[in-house]
Amino acid sequence: MEAVILELAKLFPRFVDIDGDLLRHNVEARYILKRAADYVESLEYHTKDGTDTNEEEIRYLIQALVDINWERIHTGHFSNVSLPVRKIYALGCYFKILFLLLEISSPEQREKCNAILDEAQLLGCTDDWNELKTSLMKHLDDDLYLNDVTSLPILPVVKRCSHRCDIPQIDAPSLNEFRTLCYEPHQPTLLLNTMNHWPAMDKWRNLNYLLKVAGNRTVPIEIGSNYASEEWSQQLVKIRDFLHRQFNGEDEAKEIEYLAQHELFAQIPDLKADICLPDYCTVRSDDSATDVDIKAWLGPAGTISPMHYDPKHNLLCQVFGSKQIILASPKDTEKLYPHQSEFLGNTSQIDAAKLDLQTYPLAESVQFYELFLQPGDCLYMPPKWWHYVQAKTPSFSVSFWWE
Incomplete structure (x- = not known):
C-alpha cells in the first residue's frame, strides 16, 4: 500500500x-x-x-x-x-x-x-x-x-487607457466612504486601486499557471457568446481543454466558450488563495452576517452577458483583460423589455450595444451609463441595476455578491 x-x-x-x-x-x-x-x-x-x-x-x-x-x-x-x-x-x-x-x-x-x-x-x-x-x-x-505539453501565452501587462465613464470613480475608498457614497444611495461606482495586492493580478496572466492549478477540473462551460440566444448551450469540460481551445492564439474561427458565473474558488482552493474578499462586502444595512457568493468569469474576447440584473449587491473585479459595460437604473425596468419567461425574467430583450428602437421604442428614453472595466478596476453595482457586459479582450473577472 x-x-x-x-x-x-x-x-x-x-x-x-x-x-x-x-x-x-x-x-x-x-x-x-x-x-x-x-x-x-x-x-x-x-x-x-x-x-x-x-x-x-x-x-x-x-x-x-x-x-x-x-x-x-x-x-x-x-x-x-x-x-x-x-x-x-x-x-x-x-x-x-x-x-x-x-x-x-x-x-x-x-x-x-x-x-x-x-x-x-x-x-x-x-x-x-x-x-x-x-x-x-x-x-x-x-x-x-x-x-500536457502545449504552451499557453502569458498575457502582457496592459497600460491603462482613458475611457468614457458615466458613473462616479473613487480611488480606494474607505469603508465609511463606500457606505455613504455608494452602498446607502445605491450609486453604481467604479472603485480604483482596491485589488492591486491580489496575487492573482500577476499569477493569472500566465495561463500556464491556470492550466497547472486548475487544468484537470471539470466545469460547466457556456457555448456561444450570449446566454439569451437560441444557439446557446452548456457542456461539462476540462478546464485544460477550454483553455487550449480559447486561448492558444490560433486565428481560425472557433465557437466562443465562456466559464461564467461559476463557483470556481470553492472547487479549487489554490485559486481562492490568489484573491481577497473585499472589505466592502462587510457593509450591510443591518448587523446580520450573510454569506458572500464568489463567482468566476473567464473567457476570450467577444463573450457577452446581455442586459440583465442581479438581486444582490455586486462587486465585479477585473483581474486581466477589459470589458465594456452599459448600465441602466431599476427605474427603467419596464422600458428595457424583460423577457416574459421565468428563466430569463431578469434579462432584457434589447441589445444595449446596438439599440433597435423600431422594435423596442421605449428604450429611447432610457438613461444608459457607459464605462470601461480595466485590470485592477472594481465595479460596484447595487441590487437590480441592469448591466450589459462585453469582453473586448481575453478576460478574467471575479464577482462578489452579498445581501
Whole structure:
C-alpha cells in the first residue's frame, strides 16, 4: 500500500465527526459510512493481499450509497435537494475515490477518480472537508499536467487607457466612504486601486499557471457568446481543454466558450488563495452576517452577458483583460423589455450595444451609463441595476455578491 494513500486516509473524517444531524434520519447512510470510516481509520493495520472481503463489501456499499444519492439529486429541481443528501453524496464520492486508489493508483485510475471528485464538488456539498478535498486534488493531479505539453501565452501587462465613464470613480475608498457614497444611495461606482495586492493580478496572466492549478477540473462551460440566444448551450469540460481551445492564439474561427458565473474558488482552493474578499462586502444595512457568493468569469474576447440584473449587491473585479459595460437604473425596468419567461425574467430583450428602437421604442428614453472595466478596476453595482457586459479582450473577472 502506497504511503501517500495512508496519508490521505488520515484526512478522512472519523465516524464520530460525521454522525449526528447529518445521519440521524438516514439509517442506510449511517450504516454504510460507519463501516467505511471505521475501515479507513484502521487501514494501516490491513494487509493488501487481494483477499480482503470486508473491503470488497464496503466498496460495494459505498458505490450503492453514491448511486442512490445521485438519483435523489437528479429527482426534481436541484434547488430543492436537501443539504444532507448533497453532503452524503460528497462523502460517498470521497470514500469511493479512496477505495479505487487502494485498488490501483495508475494515471488512468487517477483520471477516473478526478471525474468522481468533480462530481462530488459540482453536485455535492464539500465545504466541511476542504483539507481532504485539496489533498485529494493534489494527489490526483500529480504528474498528469506533465502530459500536457502545449504552451499557453502569458498575457502582457496592459497600460491603462482613458475611457468614457458615466458613473462616479473613487480611488480606494474607505469603508465609511463606500457606505455613504455608494452602498446607502445605491450609486453604481467604479472603485480604483482596491485589488492591486491580489496575487492573482500577476499569477493569472500566465495561463500556464491556470492550466497547472486548475487544468484537470471539470466545469460547466457556456457555448456561444450570449446566454439569451437560441444557439446557446452548456457542456461539462476540462478546464485544460477550454483553455487550449480559447486561448492558444490560433486565428481560425472557433465557437466562443465562456466559464461564467461559476463557483470556481470553492472547487479549487489554490485559486481562492490568489484573491481577497473585499472589505466592502462587510457593509450591510443591518448587523446580520450573510454569506458572500464568489463567482468566476473567464473567457476570450467577444463573450457577452446581455442586459440583465442581479438581486444582490455586486462587486465585479477585473483581474486581466477589459470589458465594456452599459448600465441602466431599476427605474427603467419596464422600458428595457424583460423577457416574459421565468428563466430569463431578469434579462432584457434589447441589445444595449446596438439599440433597435423600431422594435423596442421605449428604450429611447432610457438613461444608459457607459464605462470601461480595466485590470485592477472594481465595479460596484447595487441590487437590480441592469448591466450589459462585453469582453473586448481575453478576460478574467471575479464577482462578489452579498445581501
